[in-house]
Amino acid sequence: MADLPRALAAARGDEPVDLLLRNARLVNVMSGEIHSADIAVAAGLVVGWDEPGWDGPTWNGPGGPRKTNRVIDLDGRFVAPGFIDAHVHIESSMVPPAEFARAVVPRGVTTVITDPHEIGNVLGLQGIRFMLREAARAPLDIWVNAPSCVPATALETSGARLEAADLAELLAEPRVLGLAEVMNFPGVVGGDPGVLAKLDAFRRRHLDGHCPGLTGRALHAYATAGIRNDHEATTVVEARAKLRAGLTVFLREATNARNLRALLPVISAVTERHLCLCTDDRQPADLLEEGSIDHLIRIAIGEGIEPVTAFRLGTLNTAEHYGLHDRGAVAPGRRADLVVFSDLSAPRAEIVFRGGVEVARDGKLLHDPPRPPAAALPRTVHLDPDRLDFAIPATSDRIRVIGAIPDQLLTQSLEMDAAVKDGLAVADPHRDLLKMAVVERHHGTGRTGLGFVRGIGLREGAIASTVAHDHHNLVVIGADDSSMHTAARAVAEADGGLAVARGGEVLALLPLPLAGLMSDRPIEEVRDRMLALLAAAHGLGASLRDPFMAMSFLALEVIPSLKLTDVGLVDVERFAVVPLFV
């Protein structure tokens, strides 16, 4: 470490420190205390602290006041370690890394572990390398896990296919930690050779998990493969079973999967060290209004979790889980990633330091990083809007229907009577029965999966999006085919994005020209357009808080029970395509 001699001299008191945070109350996640301290920072590191009244000897002389180049008197404000997000898909913020950082760093998040599998599914290694490049420009420590499931399964068509040998290329990247959430749990448990090859390639690093609802021998088999964590637990019983089986459990509070409150009872003195906080997928409005890991910490404290424990969940535990021993605590030798705040009952970052440098104050970055232009990536929506066809010839009068559940990624597998008109199965908004289509958009095949969904609530019109986990094909849900065509065309012509339409009219549009996933605009503008989309959708009767987020997971065939991809309706428990008509 080039600067260590200087850091040591500052630690000893022989040389001035770069920064002294005087009269701080240090949230010591190692000892569980909150104690007074004058925190010394040099060469990007915390190099120690003096406690009030301390006048012990230094190494080679008497103690006494520090020499320092800058002093901030915190007047009793708290200093916590920078927050760490254990698992996040940055693409879900609909902006690239630098712009994501602009949203989360002022909230105290200084490190995230990200899985760029959204862009990986669209653009393969080219997309992942774009994220690595962009990550380096962001004022945020972004560690990348290599997407393990591109495509998620054979029951969808993604833009790229990443096998073990492709992923192994990423091992040379200094920012790559390990293998990202292995969602293909049937492949793991069943011993699929392609999946095991990926595990083997990253075995000496980290293997991240994703195994919703897995229990008994299947859960044990999944853990036997060497996978170390899971972020899909939704109940205390499930979280306890996973902890018992040796997994670290990430407590998630995503935009569309708000599991944190339900899981808080799993926190105990014994379990706490193997619990971490993650956001997984959070949309612009939630990031800007609620926040990121800071929001989760506030929830935990608000629900009665002892504050230092809440901070450990969002700092030390995650750092230790990932072996990031240079951070996660305010302690000598660790990065001076620091969050200053005033209210221990609801911490909100007031000043944020990254590697000892003040990067944000009062909710704003001091220097905005550059956004990549739309042309930074190639066009990715390859389909002909004139050839879209959403007609479904009726072959029986009973249909399988996807049942959307508010704030859950899980769906129900329902059966309902079909609405048949002129020999075609159609939407029936009066019964909340809407048509859904998933159109392959990467390779220009136009292959379209068709089905029905309940729980979205549109009385008329349609919504469309190229954000559809994990293949990110074009998804459309509507009350009539004409509205579905209009919404789909709007998105296709924008080279990706989200749209709301009614009949021939586009009511709202958010273009996402970066891989059909991310905008080239400021996150506030994305949020505003997103709010306009939601207002339009709600105006058409949409009942969920965010029907787009819900829709984006209705095409994800690795989370039970019934999903739709371009290949067709997928029964996730059986892991097979099933006919629409019963």
Added chain:
Amino acid sequence: MADLPRALAAARGDEPVDLLLRNARLVNVMSGEIHSADIAVAAGLVVGWDEPGWDGPTWNGPGGPRKTNRVIDLDGRFVAPGFIDAHVHIESSMVPPAEFARAVVPRGVTTVITDPHEIGNVLGLQGIRFMLREAARAPLDIWVNAPSCVPATALETSGARLEAADLAELLAEPRVLGLAEVMNFPGVVGGDPGVLAKLDAFRRRHLDGHCPGLTGRALHAYATAGIRNDHEATTVVEARAKLRAGLTVFLREATNARNLRALLPVISAVTERHLCLCTDDRQPADLLEEGSIDHLIRIAIGEGIEPVTAFRLGTLNTAEHYGLHDRGAVAPGRRADLVVFSDLSAPRAEIVFRGGVEVARDGKLLHDPPRPPAAALPRTVHLDPDRLDFAIPATSDRIRVIGAIPDQLLTQSLEMDAAVKDGLAVADPHRDLLKMAVVERHHGTGRTGLGFVRGIGLREGAIASTVAHDHHNLVVIGADDSSMHTAARAVAEADGGLAVARGGEVLALLPLPLAGLMSDRPIEEVRDRMLALLAAAHGLGASLRDPFMAMSFLALEVIPSLKLTDVGLVDVERFAVVPLFV
């Protein structure tokens, strides 16, 4: 992992498991519970467990009894993870790794992290490579940290000198984890370039610490260097300060440094995860009669520590500290390193499995590993017994005297009146004032440091040894020069070892032909000879339980306060040679 498909098939229940431990009580260090389980082992791994009454579905079919190749009905006995010693110098057992394993594996120790710095100080990389080779033959997982302090300081003469470039060669060895205890804490705190070069070489691995008594800015500077742990705390106050500063604290119970009981109060729900157990240095008699980590766990439980917590200190915590994520818990996917025992209030291993293979039962290894012959290493005692000279011309009537403290590595720095006879300062056993000599034995210089020690208690005769931390020069303590010569000659002629003499007579001798540190004989024989040595020494009046162990640390100039090396008397606080006469 070659066998993973088979392990997964066994985990699912599709293929027979290699071993089923039926009716076990599983000590679950992850969840803090002790629960009933039929534990399944395949391909060297725990692959899961069924709980009584469990009849849930397997992955692809109904549950039900396991197919298995071997069943052991444990009839309610407990199963804990194999114990892990966080820090041990195997050489202190006076036998090489395979023989050390024969002592500790039957007690449930399945993994140790060792620092071969004793042999490193005698034979450099040649000695370390000998230990790595021997480690591979032992039925024990031995991880090696590269000795950071060879020699410990410039105030001694060791057999070898290992700089950063030499140590970096060890990075390629698969069994090398990191850099071993950086005892040169003044070098770290002061920013010595040679020390910092070693830290930098191993920064991306692990940096082990050793900083007895360090506080305030010096402790913070030490931690600033990136060092992650310490095993030298002797008080709760010291341990707490180190935890607070971000260090993991190893609780030690060595033969000559019994710190565990004093430190137990530091264990709390918050601190526990950053506490590990280590033995550091344990002699054959203690290993064979008390035990190793099992002994420490029994002490902790006996003193009231909740049993699962005690096991965590000796298993999971250490595994996690060193990133050994394949062990440390009885959990699917982890090594089937398992300890079976009956009494939770005083656990004693009855069966030990290593990687799923039964390796010990009822306190004995099933297959003894081969011992290396004495000729496996070159001769290492290079001195001419006829040229030894222990005479001390008196230059004043006040002398500095090393004050030995029972069961501590620390010494006092005393001043006493000299006993002068014929112009020479001599021993005065009536005042427990004995002469001590340290003779350089590696390079044939015969350089001799001379001084006095109090607290050993010999009324007559002398003891001599080539085990003297860390330089392992020839150390002699005696009531008269003639006895000292006899003892020293006996050890030199054995090419290393321990001896007790009175006048011209050798009363007891333990040859240690392997580097002057280890025997080529079975550990029981070493223990018996050691007991004979102790009996002889006690017969001469020695008051300490083990005057040889005490003597071996009186020459270690990195632990305060006053020590003697071949260079002379060392004031450890001032880190300087000081005159014998005041």
